[in-house]
Amino acid sequence: MQTDKEQKKEFRRRVLLYVVSVIVVIVITVIFFFLMIGYRVNPKDGIVQQGGLVQLFSFPSGARVTIGSAELERSTNTKITINPGTYAVQMNKEGFIPWRKDFSVRSGQVIWLNSARLIPKQLQTDTVLTLDGVDDSITSQGSKVMVLLPDKAKPVISVVQLNDDKEVKVKSVNLDGPNFATEGSVQYKLLKLSSDSRRIIMSRTLGKARQVLLVDISDPNQSIILGANENKSYPSEAIFDPRSNGNLIVRYKDGSVYLFDKDRKRLSPKILEKISSMNVNQNILTYVTNVSDGSISTGGYNLDDKINMIFETHRTKQRMLVSLGKYYSDYFLVTTIGNQISIKKTDNLSPASKKISWSTVFDKKLYENVIDTGFQDENQIAYFTQTGFMSSYDLESLSFSNTKLVANTSVARNILWLDKHHFSDDTNGTLRQYEYDGTNQADLAQVSRGQSAGYSTSGKYLYSLSEDKGGRTILQRTKMTLD
Incomplete structure (x- = not known):
């Protein structure tokens, strides 16, 4: 039988064992938690610090990954936590050209290296369709189709399905109904393709008159013509309303802007005036307008709330462009004046604010005047197209790049985006x-200059246009995989 002294000793032992067990569990839990959020011992200096998570993707997948001099055990698609710093990464897959990139990672940062599109060492390009000629063509990144205009004087288009089938499907659409009847010289041009690939914006020029056509590919009889407004001004620009694949935002030559409802087939009351250029991202229509005192202002129109916001005012005679994108919780405003670019941000774009407070993120003077600007990759990348150059700014890595295009040209033309990470020049x-x-960079195919190109929905093929020795147009596709 234990004495009181022995019982107290046993009780203290149990309490001590319990306390030690609790402490051990807490310590293990804390260590596990910090490991889970990326804390590691830096072997260079022995300091414990939080690493960054790097997500690694490639198309096609199954590429071996080397970061620095260390090859990862797992192939793409995969992820790894590494210490803060600057690294060189390489992805290798048999039969493909190695993909390389330098990147930096900060403590607690998540980096997405998801732009790796591996290029086969041996490219195979096959003809899938031969046409007498093509005056114009259009597609868009992520599109299911490529639209061809064989003759700019005739209201006939060909719609090509960008698929992986052995036989490519082509649909001819004739805009020859009574509403489209014309007399005299006519010229058609393809402008934009809706995100669901069902509708096309075209222009039709009859002498000095310019009309916008909203073409329904599946039902051409539902196509619509937009002519002059109440001021007898013709449309100079039309873009799709991002809230609906069929409705439009139309800017007329007199600077007035309207919304167009395809179902009601009518324009809204005028929403803006004196507009020289416009851009839309999500539900904000950004614009540049000439102010009465000779200055130029930029602003945004909230399409949902129907509220106008003035962003900035500048005094300049140079061409000005503006674009707005939301990245995470911040709004980023891109402004270009000639060859001067600026990126500013705000966390509050409330229409109730009398004055929006912008903070500067990046400023730079480029080599050439900017002819186009916007955002890519879910608004992470701001880009600036110039004659002979392409510049970009990564809002995640805070890095700027300026690329001189291989083609030596003085022609100002917009760059063709093949997907959200890749653009092309021909x-x-x-x-x-x-x-x-x-x-x-990689050369993929011999093509007809100024025509469109696009990846199939799976990414297996790149469709483009070329010419045969007889001068006929060839629709071709280049195989981008080895299976």
């Missing part, structure tokens, strides 16, 4: 693909 008659920051 000025030399060769379709060269670039990543948004100018890295991993």
Whole structure:
């Protein structure tokens, strides 16, 4: 039988064991928690610090990954936590050109290296369709179709399905109904393709008159013509309303802007005036307008709340462009004046605010005047197209890149985006693909200059246009995988 002294000793032992067990559990839990959020011991200096999470993707997947001199055990698609710093990454897959990029990672940061589109070492390009000629063509990143205009004087288009089938499906759409009847010289042009690939915005020029056509590919009889407004001014620009694939935002030559409802087939009351250029992202229509005192202002119109906001006012005679994008919780305003670019941000774009407070993120003077600007990759990348150059700014890595295009040209023309990470240029008659920051360039096919190109929905093929020796137009596709 235990004495009181022995019982107290046993009680203290149990309490001590319990306390030690609790402490051990807490310590293990804390260590596990910090490991889960990326804390590691830096082998260089022995300091415990939080690493960054790097997500690694490639198309096609299954590429071996080397970061620095260390090859990862797992192939793409994969992820790894590494210490803060600057690294060189390389992805390798048999039969493909190695993909390389330098990147930096900060403590607690999540980096997405998801722009790796591996290029086969041996490219195979096959003809899938031969046409007498093509005057114009259009597609868009992520599109299911490519639209061809064989003759700019005739209201006939061909719609090509961008699929992986052995036989490519082509649909001919004739805009020859009574509403489309015309007399005299006419010229058609393809302008934009809706995100669901069902509708096209075209222009039709009859002498000095310019009309906008909203073409329904599946039912051409539902196509609509937009002519002059109440001031007898013709439309100069039309873009799709992002809230609906069929409704439009239309800017007329007199600077007035309207919303167009495809179901009601009518324009809204005028929402803006004196507008020289416009851009839309999500539900905000950004614009540049000439103010009465000779200055130029930028602003945004909230399409949902129907409220107008003035962003900035500048005094300049140079061409000005503006674009707005939301990245995470912040709004980023891109403004270009000639060759001067600026990126500013705000966390409050409330229409109730009398004055929006912007903070500068980046300023730079480029080599050439900017001819186009906007956002890519869910608004992470701001881009600036110039004659012979492409510049970009990554809002995540806070890095700027300036790429001189291979083609030596003085022609000002917009760049064709093949997907959210890659653009192309074909000025030399060769379709060269670039990543948004100018890295991993590759020549993919001989093409007709100024025509469209696009990836199939799976990414297996790249469709483009070329010419045969007889001068006929060839629709071709280049195989981008090895299976």
